[in-house]
Amino acid sequence: MNEMTIDKTNTRSYPMEGKCPFGGDRIGGALGSRPALENWYPHRLRVELLHQNGVAADPLGPDFDYAAAFNTIDLDALKSDIKQFLTSSVAWWPSDYKNYGPQMIRMAWHSAGTYRIADGRGGAGTGMQRFAPISSWWDNGNTDKSRRLLQPIKHKYGNALSWADLMVLTGNCALEIMGLPTYGFAGGRLDAWEADNATYWGPEVVEMGSVSSFDDMVNRDKRWRGKNGDTDYDLENPLAASHQALIYVNPEGPYANGDPQGSANDIRVTFTRMAMNDEETVALIAGGHAFGKSHGMTPAKEIGPPPEMAPMEAMGLGWHNPKGTGSGKDTMTNGIEGSWTPDPTKWDNAYLENLFKFEWEQTKSPAGALQWTPKDPNAPKTPDAHVAGQMHPLMMMTSDIALKVDPEYRKVCEKFLSDFDAFTQAFSKAWYKLTHRDMGPKHRYLGPEVTIEDGLLWQDPIPDATYAPVGEAEVAAIKQAIMAKGISVSDLAFTAFSAAAxxxxxxxxxxxxxxxxxxxxxxxxxVNRRAAPVIEALRAVMAAFNGGRSDGKQVSLADLIVLGGCAAVEKAALDAGIETRVPFTPGRVDTTQELTDIEMFEWLKPVVDGFRNYVDDGFGAIAPSLSPEEMFLDKANLLTLTAPEWVVLTGGLRALNANHDGSNTGIFTDRVGVLTTDFFRNLTDTDLVWEKADTAGTTFTLKDRNSGQAKFDATRNDLVFGSNAQLRNIADAYAGSDGQTRFVADFVRVWDKVMMLDRYDVKGHRRSGPMAA
Structure with a gap:
């Protein structure tokens, strides 16, 4: 038991705890030192991603009602506790200026700042800053200390307060104690309980333990196309950070080159990907830098590994600083040292005033990072964060000078300079958007400080119903009226799924x-054009039903679209010999074009939708490193589907022919519109053989193995269910002679799940699948 095993990544030692008595020198088993599948088969379709953050990982269980628990909290008392803490100082990590406010604003900002509009991932919604990889990004240096400082408050309020909500609320409280009137706060974020292994954060493969500085990190970057400033300059989708392990951009400029206009170019790309316009971007940067300081007293190469790579005795804390006390005046975070304003704990306009009043020259921080200092020796000074009476020159980052250099950003700055009230409101609203952008509909918002204002376009507003919903009798009558229109089962199912998907x-x-x-x-x-004539027919049904009613009941087009799909599935199941009732929950409301942000909704347009056998013509240019089936898996993940749900839903949609163009591709049946298991039976039939129909291997033809006669055509989004071992074994469960009844029941269940995914008005704050919804 005295043998030692060496972890070469972190060059630390620990006793071997289980030398095998039967030979060899280690016990691997299920806990082998490396995940073999990732090494052996790097191109394997990772179906297991559909099961991450599942109920098995959640200590609170699937029935925990977070809304009910959160509503037991006295929010005023909670905020009082937070604010009392913010103006204290703990010996092991002392506060700057005797105020933790700026530090906590950074924590909240970085928690929310990972959000990106392209796929909706990131953001503060599940508290992912607590887990890898985000917890150990260089840009999140010392946010581990911020969360650890909040632990007593978290323990006091227990599971009624999620970490995700606590981080955002603490940021709000910090702004309030320093004089900013916040726009509001909503609780309702459900914590994740394991690391995110699904989100694509970039193409770079870098061992984070080997990263010693911003310079070292960004020089490995592979995510940009073109050169900064060129019209072809663009960031790989769906990414929203300029470099690996950053939240937004390198504060020293692109690749730490100190170029303000180049920094402005990066800022515009990344903040646009964050769903922020120019005014919101300037408000957030200028507002955030009104507070606190940046830390760069120790060279980056001296700082220890991040939390995920720190030694066990560090107990989840990383970035150990060996200089002096390792904190306080010796703190190292991003390497830049100093404050932007003379009063770093007060909401004022000093940041913009000083940025524009003085000329700035490049200097270096004690850690060697590039920063800017006023040329005028008479410029205001800023107090030391820990040593009373000591003063320092003001500081700006290259990303700050960018706001002064870029013509469009400069216009916004000048507006805010001349109207501090407008700046205050703009920052308050932009902060609210930043920290709530990923929460979804207002039905998920909890607490007494939910902003009253409706119609914020980024919230995708839906008006409240002004009528009573339909009941069971009306639902039955409407379904008959829909089917009497002569719309095909395929068209009805396609339209309903297109709305929900x-x-x-x-x-x-x-x-x-x-x-x-x-x-x-x-x-x-x-991908949706096939739905247009169906919608027009459903409008006629709606007009006939709603016209002249005296009981106050109405049906929305949104409900009609879903109800038409339910009627189609029931008809398809009955034609397969199984009578079933598809659940339907009324209450959907129609919104308006004026309440629909076209630009923001354009981001929801699919590049690949395997459920409807759709691949965008520009897919190769949009995602050159991905296959259609990988995008299909990603869509299943966003719909919170398990692997069995993914398989059964696709098989059913193929039986119904929900292809975007109504083609026969992937429709392995001659009984189209009947809810059969034909898709699975033909997919797994060993008497049939598949051949490529093009050299790229994107389309295929199914032929009889003996005669060579062609039977069906398919895409990669069809054959993946036969080629992937996990998916094929699930398909086998429905292909057998006893699969039909199970298939219909399972399809109806997952159909209803998809139709109800956005119904937070009725399903509340409980889990609804492998992901927290």
Whole structure:
């Protein structure tokens, strides 16, 4: 038991705890030193990603009602506790200026700042700053200390207060104690309970323990196309950070080159990807830098590894600083040292005033990072954060000078300089958007400080109903009226699924509620065009039902679209010999074109939708490193589907022919519109053989193994269910002679799940699948 095993990554030692008595020198088993599948088969479709953050990982269980628990909290008392803490100082990590406010604003900002509009991932919604990889990004240096400082408050309020909510609320409280009137706060964020292994954070493969500085990190970057300043300059989708392990941009400029205009270019790209316009971008940067300081007293190469790589005795804390006390005046975070304003704990306009009043020259921090100092020796000074009476020159980052250099950003700055009240309101609203952007509909917002204002376009507003919802008798009559229109089962199912399939659990956007399938931009997407005549027919049904009623009951187009799909599935199941009732929950409301942000909804347009056998013509240019089936898996993940749900839903949609163009590709049946298991039986039939129909291997033809006669055509989004071992074994469960009844029941269950994904008005704050919804 005295043998030692060496972890070469971190060059630390620990006793071997289990030398095998039967030979060899280690016990691996299920806990082998490396994940073998990742090494052996790097291109394997990682279906297991559908099961991350599942109920098994959640200590609170699937029935924990977070809304009910949160509503037991006295929010005023909680905020009082937070504010009392913010103006204290703990010996092991003392506060700057005797105020933890600026530090906590950074924590909250960086928690929310990972959000990106392209796929809705990131953001503060599940408290992912607590887990890898985000917890150990260089840009999140010392946020581990901020969360650890908050632990007593978290323990006091227990599970009624999620970490995700606590981090954002603490940021709000910090702003309030320093004089900013915040725009509001909503609770309702459900914590994740394991590391995120699904989100794509970039193409760089860098061992984070080998990263010693911003310079070292960004020089390995591979995510940009073109050169900074060129018209072709663009950031790989869906990424929203300029370099690996950053939240936004390198504060020293692109690749730490000190170029303010180049920094402005990066800022515009990254903040646009964050769904922020120029005014919101300037407000956030100028507002955030009104507080606190940057830390750069120790060279980056001297700082220890991040939390995920720190030694066990560090107990989850990383970035050990060996200089002096390792904190306080010796703190190292991003390497830049100093404060932007003379009063770093007060909300004022000094940041913009000094930025524009003085000329700035490049200097270096004690850690060697590039920063800027006023040329005028008479410029105001800023107090030391820990030594009373000691003063320092003001500091600006290259990303600050960028706001002065860029013509469009400069216009916004000048507006805020001349109107401090406008600046205050702009920052307050932008902060609210930053920290709530990924929460989804206002039905998920909890607490007494939820902003009253409706119609914020980034919230995808849906008006309240002004009528009573339909009951069971009306539902039955409406279904008969829909079927009497002569619309095919395939068209009805396609239209309903198209409305619901825009949903993405990442930021809770999309879904059937609101009826946006009938509005721009969704009505104009190529993948949705098949739905247009169905919607017109359903409008006629709606007009006939709603006209002249005296009981106050009405049906929305959004409900009609879903109800038409339910009627179609029931008809398809009955034609397969199984009578079933598809659940339907009324209450969806139609929104308006004026309440629909076309630009923001354009981001929901699919590049690949394997459920409807759709691949955008520009897919190769948009995602050159990905296959259609990988994008298909990603869509299943965003719909919170398990692997069995993914398989059964696709098989059913193929039986119904929900292809975007109504083609026969992937429709392995001659009984189209009947809810059979034909897709699975033909997919797994060993008497059939598949051949490529093109050299690229994107389309295929199914032939009889003996005669060579062609039977069916398919895409990669069809064959993946036969080629992938995990998916094929699930398909086998439905292909057998006893699979039909199970298939219909399972399809109906997952159909209802997809139709209800966005119904937070009725399903509350409980889990609804492998991901927290």
């Amino acid at each position: 825009t949903y993405r659990d990442s930021d809770k956007r999309g879904g059937a509620n609101g009826g946006r399938l009938a509005l721009a931009p969704q009505k104009d997407w190529a």
